[in-house]
Amino acid sequence: MKTFEIAALVGGNLVGNGELEITHGADLADACSLSLAFSVGDASVETDAGCVLAKAGSAVAAPAVIYVDDPRLAFSIVCEILHPPKRLDPAIHPTAVISPTVKIGDGVFIGAHVTIGEGSVIGDDCQIRPGSQIGDNVTIGSGSILSSNVIIGDGCTLGSNVVLHAGVVIGTDGFGFARDKDRYVKFPQIGTVMIEDDVEIGANTCIDRGALGETRIGEGTKIDNLVQIAHNVKIGKRVVIAGQSGIAGSSVIEDDVVIAGQVGISDHVTIKQGAVIGAKSAVFPNKIVRPGFWTGIPVQRSADYLKQAALLRNLEELRSEIARLRRSGQS
Amino acid sequence: MKTFEIAALVGGNLVGNGELEITHGADLADACSLSLAFSVGDASVETDAGCVLAKAGSAVAAPAVIYVDDPRLAFSIVCEILHPPKRLDPAIHPTAVISPTVKIGDGVFIGAHVTIGEGSVIGDDCQIRPGSQIGDNVTIGSGSILSSNVIIGDGCTLGSNVVLHAGVVIGTDGFGFARDKDRYVKFPQIGTVMIEDDVEIGANTCIDRGALGETRIGEGTKIDNLVQIAHNVKIGKRVVIAGQSGIAGSSVIEDDVVIAGQVGISDHVTIKQGAVIGAKSAVFPNKIVRPGFWTGIPVQRSADYLKQAALLRNLEELRSEIARLRRSGQS
Amino acid sequence: MKTFEIAALVGGNLVGNGELEITHGADLADACSLSLAFSVGDASVETDAGCVLAKAGSAVAAPAVIYVDDPRLAFSIVCEILHPPKRLDPAIHPTAVISPTVKIGDGVFIGAHVTIGEGSVIGDDCQIRPGSQIGDNVTIGSGSILSSNVIIGDGCTLGSNVVLHAGVVIGTDGFGFARDKDRYVKFPQIGTVMIEDDVEIGANTCIDRGALGETRIGEGTKIDNLVQIAHNVKIGKRVVIAGQSGIAGSSVIEDDVVIAGQVGISDHVTIKQGAVIGAKSAVFPNKIVRPGFWTGIPVQRSADYLKQAALLRNLEELRSEIARLRRSGQS
Structure with missing residues (x-):
């Protein structure tokens, strides 16, 4: 991309050379003349970057500087184009084991040692990397990417442009038992999982199927590694959940909630839109958490916690x- | 199943039509005339379910109502029959790589991309789903189910009717090192894992082999997703361990203990029969936790904690x- | 090994028969005449072990007793020889899918259902067990062991004698997003992971690639199961991290730090050389933790915590x- 194109893309104010060729994003410290970098502070910046995204008023010496309100966001937007997710050429590896009843869209890559069960539907332009195991009657929307060794249980549905990282498990049985005299009887775990468009889920995260109904992850939600989402949880749109957090059965996480790392949300909790839960916090059963910042075990308003x-x-x-x-x- | 058969199975008191055909379990809200549903409260219930399991005295309007002491348990018992775990027809997929010294029982399904190492024994009616990797000299009892991408290390033993969900790792090395001057020397991790009958283990949970002896999971114990069980841990019968909990080396969890989610049990701890450990709690090394309810970091009696x-x-x-x-x- | 050889290896003082043949390590309680066992306390010991490693002054009745300063360390050193990690004979399984551009050293074992992408380099004497998926341009040093279903992302580098247990994910995308009006834009996750020599990483642990730079795990560091290491974390040499701990983005863990289980380290933290962080503790963002023992949420000096x-x-x-x-x- 030329620097003038970058400025146009992010709606920024370009000072300097608009015709520089930029090939990649980099940190200020590791940048070269072909790099785009960004500066979030007000301090004066020394860098070898060809182009720097910065806040108005910051002193940046570079061949091209583009002033924007949110340099990190602008950098991310440009890097979506400079560094799109890897997409292998359409192909189906001969070692993949695909039921003859599977419908596969156009432009799909299916890697080695994959299996896809009966009646599943793989949308256009999907990428399914080696070792992923997809059950029966699974639907995957167009443009979705399954990294290596991802597992999708029978009957689950993924929207478009979903990204599942390595080792993700979607649609495993939820954890529900009824105690009989001398044994636990399994409560049926026969529901499904619905993952909406533009969801991204980190490595080795597990999402249980609904016991009777569904577990749902809303559009544009981002989930980190090693997170546990239990049966019948409903997660709204644009929710962020950091690493090693867990959400127990039937809890509701409304739109735009942010949950930091190693948080525990018990069962039948509601986290209201606009709430932010601090790291290592816990919300105990049946609570309603209102908008604002919350911290502690159990959570209290962060101001009270401090x-x-x-x-x-x-x-x-x-x-x-x-x-x-x-x-x-x-x- | 006919409604009179359901009533007989659960020892309930049937009011209404005993000849209704019921095909599946459902929530009260999502039920239809072919559904069995259940009601746990005393409130009057509106539902389209053909048959409802309820407590004596509750006001339920449905074509068939079966009164029982524990409707959720009764529902689970009926659903064991209505919704048995999926069992694929006996077959060994041609892409499975099985040592010629493996003994395979009758009625076994082995999926694509599985490996089974030398001297292993797979009991009758086992289901081994795609991508699972089984080491040498592993013994798996009859009727066990290994979901996709399960890993079992050399020399481990599973009883009958064990269920391992996707990505479970059994028999990985424990975490033990001795510090020499400028390096850590690995303490030998050469023991085994013994999983008794009717154990169920959730997705991506890890169970370490004993360092010198064995790690043991007792009969009928149920473990959720992303749990860590360290070397030489002894877990009794009918123990319940919820998601993301961890148990460190050589700890003993006696029969009928319940451990909620994100609990940490340090090493050389004993949790006595009948203890219940609340979510996000921690038990520090060498403690003995007696029967009753315990909460906090470190745990105290829940009444004291409150x-x-x-x-x-x-x-x-x-x-x-x-x-x-x-x-x-x-x- | 003969008992005199064991004494020489660990620099111990042998009392008794120096010509006994020892075949394996065992617990004092499970030992037989061919066993090496060890005693850490001062109590008198009864055992059937042929040879016991003990502290000077302890009363041990065994055919051979070797007195050393640190019996557990000495036992570990001997067991490195008696119980070396399993190494399968060099071979490449015909079901492995290996790009023709991969360079494979001498003495390498590659198991069934493995994939290795373009331009990767596998050093001499590596062991790559079934179901592992290695991306493009990955470099693995000599003598490294990848257990089953390990995943290594494109461009990551492993040193020599690295051990990755089952289900480990190296080089998955870090968790970084910039909020635009109505969606999260992915911050680029285009850096790498560098794992130095002699690192061991436990089952289902995830290590994110750097966002722009690298994530680095220093020489001789040992990491347990289900640990999360985020993008751009720098971990020094001989660091120990126990199960289910997590380290958020850009934090620095200096040499010889010990982190117990279920610890959370937030982003942009520095843990100084010689610090020990107790189980279930949390370090909040931007903190510097100095040498000594630390416990709590948030951490304080353990003496203050008590x-x-x-x-x-x-x-x-x-x-x-x-x-x-x-x-x-x-x-």
Whole structure:
């Protein structure tokens, strides 16, 4: 891309050479004359980058500087074009084992050692990498990418442009049992999973099928590695869930919620639109979490959490104070 | 199943039509005339279900109502018959790579891209789904189901009717090292794993082999997704362990323990029969946890935990009180 | 090995028969005359082991006793020889799908259902077990072992004698997005992963590629199962990270740090050389953690944590004391 094209794409104000050729994104520190980099702060920047995205008013010495409101966002938008996800040429590897009843769209890549079960439908331009195992009656929308060793259970549905990273498991049985005298009887886990368009799910994350109904992940939601999503969870649109968090059965995560890493959400919880849950927090069963920032085990408003943490740090002083009061009362 | 058969199976009291044909289990809300549903509360129920399992005394309008003590358990028992786990017809896929020394029972399904190493024994009626990798000298009891991409290390033993979901790893090396001057020397991880009958293990859960002895999972125990069981852990019968919990080396979990999600059990801990550990709790090394409900980091009796949590919420008030006392003492 | 050879290897003081043949390591309780066992305490030991490693001064009755400073370390050193990791004879399974541009060293084993992409280099004596999927332009140093169903993304580099257990994912995309009005734009995840020599990584652990630069795991570092290492994390040499811990983006873990299980390290944290982080702890963003023992959410020095925990246990007493003071003040 030429620098003037980049400026036009991000709606930025270009200062310097508009005809420079840019081939890739890079950090300011590792950049060369063919690099696009970005600067988020106000500090003056030294870099070898050919082009830098920066906030208005920042002092950047580079052959081309493009001023934008949100340099990191602008950088991401340009890199969507400079670094599109890898797409292998359409082909079906001869070692793939595909039921004759599978419908495969145009432009699809299916790698080695893949299996696809009866009645499944693979949309146009999908990429299914080596070792992925797709069950029966699975539907995958166009443009979706399954990385290596992804597993999709029977009857699950993926929208378009879904990205599943290595080792993701979609549609495994939920965890539900009823206690009989001397054994656990399995509660039926016969529902499905529905993953809407533009969802991205990180490596080795597990998403259980609904027990009777469905588990749903809303459009544009992004989930990190090693996350657990239990049966019948409903996740809204544009939700972000960081690594190693877990959401127990039947909880509802509304649109635009942000959940940091290692968070635990118990069952039958509702997290309302606009709530942000801090790292390592826990929400216990049946709670409703309202908009705002929440932290702690169990979560409280982050302002309250910080106040309480400060009180805790002063607990010893409090105890000393009481001892002093007691002594002065006795004297 | 006919409704009179369902009533007989669960020992319930049938009111209404005993000859209705029921084909599947469903939620009250999604049910149709062919559905069995269940109601746990006392509220009056509106549903299109043909048959409802309910507690004596609840007001349910349906063509057939079966009154039982535990409707959810009864529903689960009926659904074991209506919705048995999927079993593919016996076959060995030509892409499976099976050592000639493997003994395979009757009625076994082995899917595509499976490997089975030397000297392993696969019992009757096992189902081994695509992409599973089974090592040498593994023994799998009859009727067990390995979902896709399951991995079983050399020398491990599974009982009968064991269910391993996608991506489960059994018999990986435990995590033990001895520090030498400038490096870690691996402590030998040469033991085994023994999984008893009727155990079910969730997706991407890992169970380490014993360092020198064995890691054991007792009969009828149920383990959720993304759980970590370290070397030499002994888990009793009918234990329940929810998602993302972890149990460190050599700990003992006695029969009928319940461990909620994201719990951490350190090494050399004993959890006594009848203990229940709340979500996100931690048990630190060498502790013995007695029967009852336990919560917190580290765990305390749940009643104490709740009392302490209430005190914590009042910490600011306590501080104000002390300030008042000090002022009144000075006046 | 003869017992005199064992004594020489570990530099110990042999008492008893130096010509005994020892075939394997075992626990004191399970040992036989061909076993090497070890005793860490001072208590007198009863065992059937042919040879016992023990601390000077301990009363051990065995045909051969070897006195050493660190019996567990000495046992580990001997077991490195008695129980070397399994190495299958060099061979490339016919079902492996290997790009013609891959360079494969001498003595390499490549199992069934493996794929290796364009331009990758597999060093001498590597073992790549069934179902592993290796991308393009991956370099693996000599003597490395990839267990079953391991996934290595394009362009990642492994040193020599690296051990990756089953289901490990190296080089998956990091979790970074920039919020546009009504969607998340992916921040580019186009960096790499560099795993240095002698690193061992546990089952189903995920290591993200750098966003723009690299994620690096230093020489001799040991990582347990189900751990999450985010993009651009730099881990030093001889670091130990136990199960289910997670390290968020761009954090730096210096040499010789020890991180226990279920720990969360937020982004842009530095853990200084010599720090030990206790189980279930959390380090919040941008912190620097200095040498010493740290525990809690968020971490504090373990001595402070224990003091605070004791104060918390006395919180009710504190409250009663205040009530008494108030009453006595009013009287």
